[in-house]
Amino acid sequence: MDEIIKMYANDVKRFCMSLCHDEQTAEELMQETFYRAYRTIHRYDGTCLMTTWLFTIAKRSWIDSLRKKRPVKSLEEVSESQMKTDETPEVLLNRKLTMGYLMNLVDEMKEPDRSVFLLRAISDKSYKEIGNLFCKSENWARVTYYRVRLKLMERVKADEDAL
Numbered sequence: 001m002d003e004i005i006k007m008y009a010n011d012v013k014r015f016c017m018s019l020c021h022d023e024q025t026a027e028e029l030m031q032e033t034f035y036r037a038y039r040t041i042h043r044y045d046g047t048c049l050m051t052t053w054l055f056t057i058a059k060r061s062w063i064d065s066l067r068k069k070r071p072v073k074s075l076e077e078v079s080e081s082q083m084k085t086d087e088t089p090e091v092l093l094n095r096k097l098t099m100g101y102l103m104n105l106v107d108e109m110k111e112p113d114r115s116v117f118l119l120r121a122i123s124d125k126s127y128k129e130i131g132n133l134f135c136k137s138e139n140w141a142r143v144t145y146y147r148v149r150l151k152l153m154e155r156v157k158a159d160e161d162a163l
Contacts, residue, residue, distance in 0.1 A: 001038050008054055009034075015055050019062045019123055029065065033058040048135040056133050063115060067107075105155055109148065116141060117148045 012033055016026035036057050037044075044053055106114055112134055119125040119133070120141075130141035 001034075001041065004037070004050065004054075005034055008051060011051055012054050012058055016058055016062065018125075019059065025065075029058055029061050032061040032065075036061060052132055052135055056135075059115065059119065059133055063118060066118075102152070102156075105152055109151075113144065113148045113151075116144045117152075120145045 009030065013026055013030045016029040016033070017023070020026055020029065033054060037054060040057075044050070106117055109117065116130055116134075119130050120127070125133075126138075127141040127145070128138040130145075131138045134141070
């Protein structure tokens with residue numbers, strides 16, 4: 001395991017930085033990634049690259065950390081820059097409620113749909129990167145994301161119609 005850490009630590013840290021854009025968080029994610037890799041090294045079967053396997057662990061660690069840290073901000077915590085726009089407090093509140101509603105819908109999704117959607121919509125990852133993370137093709141990632149978006153739109157429409 002020490003050899004794996006020496007060989008891939010920089011790659012994993014760069015990948016974590018691309019997810020969270022924060023040095024300290026990336027360091028924590030990298031440590032969590034290698035800890036999880038150490039615990040599950042017996043499951044690595046060599047069908048994909050070691051980096052792909054490690055990146056997948058890192059991605060799942062990042063998503064887990066997002067779930068734990070996702071506080072719902074109160075209206076008072078809205079930044080001044082948002083308040084200086086022409087939007088009224090009602091519009092800002094409506095946007096926050098909508099985002100919370102959408103994130104709840106995303107949380108209800110099964111894997112890999114949830115991860116593909118978060119990686120594309122939140123982290124702005126390319127379809128190729130997403131495909132590589134899942135040991136799948138770029139086209140698979142594109143189709144999966146498209147289908148997830150359709151499911152979300154259908155669910156939102158159904159909920160609106162129910163009102």
